[in-house]
Amino acid sequence: MIEMQIKPIETEEELLGKAAVHYLGWQQAYGGLIEPGHLITRQKALEIARNSRQKVLIAKTGGQVIGFIGYGRYRGEDLQNTGEIYGLYIFREYYGQKVGYRLMNRAVEALGQFPRIVLWVFKDNERAIRFYQRYGFRFDGTEMPFAVEPRLIECRMILQTGKDDRK
Numbered sequence: 001m002i003e004m005q006i007k008p009i010e011t012e013e014e015l016l017g018k019a020a021v022h023y024l025g026w027q028q029a030y031g032g033l034i035e036p037g038h039l040i041t042r043q044k045a046l047e048i049a050r051n052s053r054q055k056v057l058i059a060k061t062g063g064q065v066i067g068f069i070g071y072g073r074y075r076g077e078d079l080q081n082t083g084e085i086y087g088l089y090i091f092r093e094y095y096g097q098k099v100g101y102r103l104m105n106r107a108v109e110a111l112g113q114f115p116r117i118v119l120w121v122f123k124d125n126e127r128a129i130r131f132y133q134r135y136g137f138r139f140d141g142t143e144m145p146f147a148v149e150p151r152l153i154e155c156r157m158i159l160q161t162g163k164d165d166r167k
Helices: 012-030 042-051 099-110 126-135
Strands: 005-008 055-061 064-073 083-090 116-122 138-146 149-160
Touching: 005 099, 012 042, 012 055, 012 064, 012 083, 055 099, 064 099, 083 099, 099 126, 116 126, 116 138, 126 149
Parallel strands: 083 116
Antiparallel strands: 005 055, 055 064, 064 083, 116 149, 138 149
């Protein structure tokens, strides 16, 4: 396992690193799924990094940002008292080295007050689905078309945390 630090973004360099992971993460993860014109641009990734109100943790090794996770309160209206993983992206060369697992652990810990945590994953993103299933997420049957490319279906997965569900 590589030595890395999991932390909030604190510097401009880390913010730029998070944006780079977001941009390249989209290219690497969705290059065969999403039409090239619908992939996130460098500018959009930087805009999201600068304007995002979500909580974000980055993974760094050797001073380089190699992954990030965004999380917070569930944005949907159908589930109350629920947390959400908004995004988890890692540079491909770090796949299989526990970067995603360690980021997920920290986000789940930060969302510890919620009895369940949800995330959305493309139905065809088999690698991500396998990771989330190994972590304990399960499909709940909820699906929706992806906003910018409706032929793609996003599926909701839920992790039951074992906390009391006090609404």
